Amino acid sequence: MSRRSAAELDPDAFDFECVPTTDQSFENALANARNGDRLTIDDGIELMATGTETDGIDHHRKELVLEAADQRRAEVVGDDVTFVVNLNNNVTTACNVGCLFCNFKNTAHQFEASYEGEHGGFTKTPEESRAIVTDALDLGISEVCSVSGLHPAFALNQEHHEILSGYENPASEVNYKPPETYTTDPGTYIEQIEAMSVEDIHVHSMTPEEAYHAIRGTEWTYKEAYEQLRAAGLDSAPGTAAEILVDEVRDVICPGKITSQDWVDAIEGAIAAGLDVTSTIMYGHVENVAHRVTHLNVIRDLQDRTGGITEFVPLSFIHENTPLYKHGVVDGGASDAEDELMIAVSRLFLDNIENIQSSWVKYGNAKGLKLLNCGANDFMGTILSEEITKRAGGKYGEYRTVNEYGEMISAIGRPAVERSTDYRRTRRVDPDADKIGPQLGPRADGTPMFSSGHREHSHPAVADD
Numbered sequence: 341m342s343r344r345s346a347a348e349l350d351p352d353a354f355d356f357e358c359v360p361t362t363d364q365s366f367e368n369a370l371a372n373a374r375n376g377d378r379l380t381i382d383d384g385i386e387l388m389a390t391g392t393e394t395d396g397i398d399h400h401r402k403e404l405v406l407e408a409a410d411q412r413r414a415e416v417v418g419d420d421v422t423f424v425v426n427l428n429n430n431v432t433t434a435c436n437v438g439c440l441f442c443n444f445k446n447t448a449h450q451f452e453a454s455y456e457g458e459h460g461g462f463t464k465t466p467e468e469s470r471a472i473v474t475d476a477l478d479l480g481i482s483e484v485c486s487v488s489g490l491h492p493a494f495a496l497n498q499e500h501h502e503i504l505s506g507y508e509n510p511a512s513e514v515n516y517k518p519p520e521t522y523t524t525d526p527g528t529y530i531e532q533i534e535a536m537s538v539e540d541i542h543v544h545s546m547t548p549e550e551a552y553h554a555i556r557g558t559e560w561t562y563k564e565a566y567e568q569l570r571a572a573g574l575d576s577a578p579g580t581a582a583e584i585l586v587d588e589v590r591d592v593i594c595p596g597k598i599t600s601q602d603w604v605d606a607i608e609g610a611i612a613a614g615l616d617v618t619s620t621i622m623y624g625h626v627e628n629v630a631h632r633v634t635h636l637n638v639i640r641d642l643q644d645r646t647g648g649i650t651e652f653v654p655l656s657f658i659h660e661n662t663p664l665y666k667h668g669v670v671d672g673g674a675s676d677a678e679d680e681l682m683i684a685v686s687r688l689f690l691d692n693i694e695n696i697q698s699s700w701v702k703y704g705n706a707k708g709l710k711l712l713n714c715g716a717n718d719f720m721g722t723i724l725s726e727e728i729t730k731r732a733g734g735k736y737g738e739y740r741t742v743n744e745y746g747e748m749i750s751a752i753g754r755p756a757v758e759r760s761t762d763y764r765r766t767r768r769v770d771p772d773a774d775k776i777g778p779q780l781g782p783r784a785d786g787t788p789m790f791s792s793g794h795r796e797h798s799h800p801a802v803a804d805d
Contacts, residue, residue, distance in 0.1 A: 356588055360630040366391035366401060373408045373688045384633035388685045397677045409684035409715030416687075417694055417717045421749045422759040422766065425742060425778040425789075426483035426544075426721040427476040429469055429536060432526050433461035435489030436515060437549075437596045448492050451522050463491065463524040466535035473536050476724060480742075480777055480784035483721070483761045484536050486545040487580060488526075493519040496554040496565055497530045504557050514557035529554050530572045537573025539782040542761045545574060548606030549581035552598050562609025570613055576761055577610040579603075579619035579649070585638045586631045593625055593664065604642055611648030616762050619649050619693070623682060624657035624674030625664055632682065636689045643692045650762055651695035651718060654682045656702045679703060680714045687715030695763060700740065709752050718759075719749065722778075722789070741789045742769060743776040 362382035369386035372379055379387075386392060390401035434448040450459040464472070473484050488494075492515050495501045504516040511517055519525035526532065529546065537543050546554070546569055548562075555565050566577065583593060585600040598606070610617050619639050623632055643649045657673045659665040665672075674682070687696050698716035700708040701723065708719065724739045740748075742758065749756035750771035758780055759766045767779050778784040 354592065354626060356628065356631070358586055358588065358628070358630045358634055360385050360389055360392050360628050362386055362392055366393075370401075370404055370408065373405070373412075376412070376691075378691055379689050381630075381633050381637055384636060384685055384689045385630055387688065388629040388633055388681050390681070397675075397681070399677075402677055402681060405688075406680055406684050406714045409687040410713050412687050413696070413715045413717055419754050420757045420766075420768075421712055421717060421719050421752075421754045422695070422757045422763065423719045423740075423745050424483050424721040424759055424761055425481050425781055425784070426485055426761075427473065427479075427481045427724040429464075429472050429476075429484050429486050431469060431486060431488040431532055432463040432491045432494070433489050434463055434491040434522075434526075436492065437490055437594070448489075448517075451491070451524070452517075453521065453523050463522070463526050465524060466527040466531045469532055470535040470538060473538050473541060477538060477541060477781065477783045479724070479789045480779070480781045480787070481541070481722070481724065482778065482781035482784065483542040483544055485578065485721075486532070486536060486543070487547055487578060488550065490515065490549065490553045491522075491526050492517040493522055494526050494553060495528050496560075496568065497528050500528070500554070500558065507557060510557075515553075516557065530568060533569055533572040533574050541782060542575045543573050544576045544578055544761055545569075546577050546610075547581040548577075548579070548603045548610075549598055551577075551606045551609070552602060562606045563612045566610045566613035566615060570615055574615065576616040576618070576650070577607070579607055579617050579653075580655075582620045582635070583622045584627045584631050585621075585635045586627070589627045589631050592669075600638065604638065607642060607648075608646060611646045615648070616650050617648050618651050618653060619643075620653045620655055621682075621686075622655045622657055624678060625659070625670050633685070633689065636686060640690055640692060643690070647692075649693055651697055652686055652690055652693050653697040653699065654679075654686055655699060656682070658702065676707065679707065680711065683711045683714045683716050705748060709748060712749075712752060712754065719745065741776075742778050743788060745769065746771045746773070746776050 362385050364382035364386050366386045369383040372383050387405050390398040434451045436448045504510050504514050507513045551562050551565055582603055587600050607617050621635050656679050659670055659673045664670045695718050696716045697718040697720055698708045698711040699720050722739050746756045746769045756769040757766050760780055765780055769776055775788045777787040777789055779786050
């Protein structure tokens with residue numbers, strides 16, 4: 341598919357080759373799911389669509405799929421609802437990729453020292469990142485998650501700076517400008533990981549897109565880059581930047597981003613370097629159910645080969661402030677029924693990944709809790725500072741305390757369980773305790789994370805340029 345600008349995009353212009361037609365019936369697909377058989381792509385499409393012979397979602401059939409998924413969840417992981425006590429520390433919003441589903445970024449030239457205008461973005465130095473993580477450790481966090489824009493001055497290490505500077509026109513050839521071009525130097529990826537690796541905090545960072553940025557202009561492999569990052573303190577890598585792992589969709593929503601195969605190669609490189617990884621899907625925009633299930637199949641095949649994926653995270657597209665919505669390419673995101681079926685079919689299709697996450701940031705508390713009865717078993721993390729979804733138009737807040745987790749999860753009759761990022765350490769939360777705090781972080785002692793007066797929009801400060 342040829343690449344088009346946002347102004348040229350039109351929903352009727354998409355001529356996708358991957359379409360939701362199958363030789364399977366809904367009834368057979370549901371029987372396969374109930375029997376615990378490994379589902380085919382046709383099975384998944386039938387379940388996701390509640391039958392392809394008619395348009396729209398059939399409510400009765402949908403409930404049958406949700407019931408099967410909830411039963412499978414109980415069989416695979418039991419009734420515990422897990423969550424992690426974590427902090428988001430995104431280093432920079434500077435980015436030139438131009439993904440049309442994103443409103444997190446700020447065009448990188450706005451961060452240059454010569455730029456005279458104003459913008460709402462930020463870049464943090466390694467020293468600032470370290471201070472933010474150190475302060476958050478006192479709140480009891482066990483994980484820092486860092487996902488950032490692709491700042492042109494970001495390089496893996498000093499050698500990488502030298503390689504990129506050697507190009508005749510590095511700005512256009514390898515998206516590189518030297519740190520002195522900018523008001524704030526983000527440091528190198530190695531320096532940022534080292535800075536955030538305080539005490540025994542789990543550092544969860546370096547998406548496949550960031551890993552691509554960290555080896556651009558070189559002949560280095562993803563494995564080599566992730567080995568250096570692991571030595572600097574990286575503990576696991578987030579499998580975001582996946583969006584839909586079908587290139588005809590990526591050509592529409594993120595034409596400047598890495599390909600589906602690049603994403604797979606990067607994740608395999610991270611696992612080969614000894615890191616755990618997560619996996620995601622971002623759905624509810626221009627894709628169809630066949631694209632969604634094809635994506636699930638890519639993830640399942642990857643897990644068959646590597647066994648390194650700890651969880652799968654469906655991310656419902658938040659449309660309000662994104663170019664896709666502003667240019668009329670989409671008129672909204674996924675429906676409630678689509679969200680339910682995405683969680684349910686993920687549980688049924690991904691027979692080799694134990695943990696399926698429901699995101700309160702994307703779905704809110706009420707729907708997020710409901711999705712825990714549709715096949716999900718994990719309820720995300722405390723977050724403490726959420727910037728990406730908020731900038732896209734998300735409205736469900738920026739953090740949840742351990743005490744709030746205990747109250748919410750006990751309301752659906754399930755046990756709340758604090759977990760480590762890798763799910764290897766857990767501790768059950770007492771829902772009857774008046775004040776509940778984290779216990780798995782390096783400085784956690786069970787005391788509440790915040791005083792009673794600390795409310796929704798408080799979060800650790802970020803440095804603005």
